Amino acid sequence: xxxxxIWLHEDSLSLDHPVFSHASEPSCAVFIWDDAYFExxxxxxxxxTFIYECLIxxxxxxxxxQGDTETLLRNICVDGKLYVADTPNPIFLEIIGKIAQNNVxxxxxxxxxxxxxxxxxxxxxxxxxxxxxxxxxxFE
Amino acid sequence: xxxxxxxxxxxxxxxxxxxxxxxxRAAITAHIRQLxxxxxxEDMTISATRGHKNMALARLSEIDPENYGKxxxxxxxxxxxxxxxxxxxxxxxxxxxxxxxxxxxxxxGEKLIxxxxxxxxxxxxxxxxxEIIWQDAEDYKTGFSAQDYADDLPxxxxxxxxxxxCIDAFIGELLEQGTMHNHARLYVAAYICHWRRIKWQAGxxxxxxxxxxxxxxxxxxxxxxxASTFSHKPYYYNLENVQTFSPDTLDTSQENNAxxxxxxxxxxxxxxxxxxxxx
Numbered sequence: 001x002x003x004x005x006i007w008l009h010e011d012s013l014s015l016d017h018p019v020f021s022h023a024s025e026p027s028c029a030v031f032i033w034d035d036a037y038f039e040x041x042x043x044x045x046x047x048x049t050f051i052y053e054c055l056i057x058x059x060x061x062x063x064x065x066q067g068d069t070e071t072l073l074r075n076i077c078v079d080g081k082l083y084v085a086d087t088p089n090p091i092f093l094e095i096i097g098k099i100a101q102n103n104v105x106x107x108x109x110x111x112x113x114x115x116x117x118x119x120x121x122x123x124x125x126x127x128x129x130x131x132x133x134x135x136x137x138x139f140e
Numbered sequence: 141x142x143x144x145x146x147x148x149x150x151x152x153x154x155x156x157x158x159x160x161x162x163x164x165r166a167a168i169t170a171h172i173r174q175l176x177x178x179x180x181x182e183d184m185t186i187s188a189t190r191g192h193k194n195m196a197l198a199r200l201s202e203i204d205p206e207n208y209g210k211x212x213x214x215x216x217x218x219x220x221x222x223x224x225x226x227x228x229x230x231x232x233x234x235x236x237x238x239x240x241x242x243x244x245x246x247x248x249g250e251k252l253i254x255x256x257x258x259x260x261x262x263x264x265x266x267x268x269x270x271e272i273i274w275q276d277a278e279d280y281k282t283g284f285s286a287q288d289y290a291d292d293l294p295x296x297x298x299x300x301x302x303x304x305x306c307i308d309a310f311i312g313e314l315l316e317q318g319t320m321h322n323h324a325r326l327y328v329a330a331y332i333c334h335w336r337r338i339k340w341q342a343g344x345x346x347x348x349x350x351x352x353x354x355x356x357x358x359x360x361x362x363x364x365x366x367a368s369t370f371s372h373k374p375y376y377y378n379l380e381n382v383q384t385f386s387p388d389t390l391d392t393s394q395e396n397n398a399x400x401x402x403x404x405x406x407x408x409x410x411x412x413x414x415x416x417x418x419x
Contacts, residue, residue: 012229014193033157039178042349046187046318048172048179049165050352053191054230056162063156066175072154085229088267088357113233114260122268128261129254136257137246138237 012085209251223353266357283414305396
């Protein structure tokens with residue numbers, strides 16, 4: 001069985017994320033400490049410390065590498081499938097798109113909180129809320 | 141002679157980092173400085189709020205949805221302080237919802253769950269239209285155009301030395317702890333956009349740099365809501381409103397917050413002189 005890989009990024013710092021149960025075994029989970037990305041985000045020491053401390057709690061299952069995210073992910077999953085925790089971050093989505101040109105990549109969503117209808121009006125919050133309220137309470 | 145196939149390596153090219161011990165914050169910050177040389181020497185503060193699932197679970201066990209609903213708009217109210225953990229996916233909204241529903245009746249949990257839905261709403265907008273994170277979603281409705289607003293954040297705001305006492309206190313908490321109550325965020329954002337006439341993007345960037353829960357969608361679209369580029373009208377307030385929602389420990393005296401003084405009508409006319417006078 002070929003190896004599979006899991007990329008945890010800053011939007012999904014949890015071992016309870018469904019990406020872990022979804023990935024086929026054996027799998028290797030990584031977080032990339034990409035200082036160029038953090039600099040681009042202009043993250044202060046406070047923010048980085050918070051992220052670092054979250055990573056300490058993930059060490060039993062997640063290896064942390066430093067470097068350029070796209071380069072390292074390419075090196076890591078040379079011949080395996082990459083599972084990624086879902087994210088709306090366009091920088092991450094662009095990286096995922098590039099990796100997907102050469103590798104099989106699967107994006108795994110987090111546990112659903114709201115199941116809104118496809119045609120829900122997103123122009124203002126309360127139009128969204130009125131259509132999705134029941135599911136937010138777990139009734140749908 | 142048969143050549144053996146080269147052994148494939150499943151390990152990355154470089155070695156994984158050895159992270160510092162959770163109990164040694166000096167070692168943690170020293171390691172971060174080594175990993176992120178871009179950090180300014182003056183950027184030295186770290187928050188009392190710590191990252192780690194255990195910290196998140198401790199806060200989750202303390203949530204009080206009923207009192208949240210009654211006091212959440214008050215600075216010092218019974219807010220959950222879970223937002224940094226939600227932001228980074230340490231806790232999922234679904235898990236928090238399940239805890240809320242196990243603790244209280246629907247009507248007592250509604251306000252908190254509705255606030256969580258705001259995050260979901262911002263995230264969905266971000267996904268569908270990532271451009272609006274940094275671009276004006278709509279025109280300003282302040283009587284001014286985008287060109288009338290300054291591009292950069294002045295140093296007195298960045299350092300929390302505006303001379304407006306309550307604003308400086310709110311910014312001070314942001315700089316020292318990476319936290320700010322939601323109502324205080326609205327006060328500071330409106331002060332920056334409307335009192336100082338600075339583009340919301342400059343303020344949003346400032347918040348994202350420091351807020352532990354700084355999320356491009358929730359943060360920036362909330363800024364746009366205050367600025368009026370993602371709402372029907374600008375958000376503004378007066379000193380009386382700050383006094384109503386602030387604890388006694390915050391300096392909301394008239395002498396130290398003079399620019400915020402006035403009735404709503406007076407403040408409106410001052411901030412938005414090009415708009416028709418409200419009836």
